[in-house]
Amino acid sequence: MIRAAVGTNNIDCCARICHSPTAWGMQQTFGTGAATNSTEDIYHADLFMVIGANPTNAHPVTGAKIKQQVMKGKKLIVLDPITTELAKLADYHIKLRPGTMWLY
Incomplete structure (x- = not known):
């Protein structure tokens, strides 16, 4: 809905900020930033x-x-x-x- 209203595919959310340290730590430890x-x-x-x-x-x-x-x-x-x-x-x-x- 927002993409159509605003006219862009560039959507951001807080995950980029609040989850990036966790994802980085998991990447370093487990080889993936996603849940294992x-x-x-x-x-x-x-x-x-x-x-x-x-x-x-x-x-x-x-x-x-x-x-x-x-x-x-x-x-x-x-x-x-x-x-x-x-x-x-x-x-x-x-x-x-x-x-x-x-x-x-």
């Missing part, structure tokens, strides 16, 4: 660790899958200054001081 696993792996995990992310808000399908597994008894650790929906369900919610997330 499938969301189906969620069903095979015994423990989830969510660090400074809000999957139920930012990635609703993935967040719902994690939430389902936690409600079935899988363990969850959340490191985040914010009490997210998943943090409320976590076995451990480590509330980091605001401004210190860059350490992790």
Whole structure:
């Protein structure tokens, strides 16, 4: 819709800025800047660790899958200054001081 209205194929988004350090690190470590696993792996995990992310808000399908597994008894650790929906369900919610997330 925006391409037609503005008349350009040059569309930008925040991923270029906020995800580029992560993609670079993954490229250096794993040889690809993309995810190395499938969301189906969620069903095979015994423990989830969510660090400074809000999957139920930012990635609703993935967040719902994690939430389902936690409600079935899988363990969850959340490191985040914010009490997210998943943090409320976590076995451990480590509330980091605001401004210190860059350490992790």
